[in-house]
Amino acid sequence: MKLLIIIRKFQPHDFSWVIDIEKKVFDEHDPYFYMQFYETCSDGFIVAEINGFVVGYIVGFLMSEETGRIFSFAVHPAYRNRGAGSALLKEIINVFSKTGVSEIILEVRQGNTRAKKFYERHGFYMTGITENYYNDGENAVLMKFRVER
Numbered sequence: 553m554k555l556l557i558i559i560r561k562f563q564p565h566d567f568s569w570v571i572d573i574e575k576k577v578f579d580e581h582d583p584y585f586y587m588q589f590y591e592t593c594s595d596g597f598i599v600a601e602i603n604g605f606v607v608g609y610i611v612g613f614l615m616s617e618e619t620g621r622i623f624s625f626a627v628h629p630a631y632r633n634r635g636a637g638s639a640l641l642k643e644i645i646n647v648f649s650k651t652g653v654s655e656i657i658l659e660v661r662q663g664n665t666r667a668k669k670f671y672e673r674h675g676f677y678m679t680g681i682t683e684n685y686y687n688d689g690e691n692a693v694l695m696k697f698r699v700e701r
Contacts, residue, residue: 569606607631620648
């Protein structure tokens with residue numbers, strides 16, 4: 553049976569869901585940073601919902617007229633491999649595309665092979681490495697997506 557995944561803009565009542573996912577997946581950000589994103593770039597703050605539960609989110613913003621940046625992206629571990637991540641990534645690409653950007657960039661942990669392969673399946677490619685990017689000293693792989701016109 554295929555799950556119905558609802559992709560929609562983040563709303564303030566989703567905050568506790570996003571914080572829960574953030575804590576399960578990352579330890580890099582101050583969770584309250586997400587409310588600032590909601591207040592400043594709400595079009596790029598998107599959640600995935602299954603059966604009334606927020607199971608993933610993606611946050612992106614415009615770095616310039618030409619470049620969109622995915623700041624954070626996570627799916628609750630219990631809901632991975634069910635299509636929510638792909639749906640979120642496709643939606644943020646669509647949101648950025650409508651603004652006229654020519655590229656979308658992101659960083660991913662160098663050791664996170666699973667995430668790198670996921671992004672590559674969706675058209676992202678490696679452009680470089682930033683050493684000691686994360687709090688624990690791990691390098692970041694820089695990835696880019698070219699928006700087709």
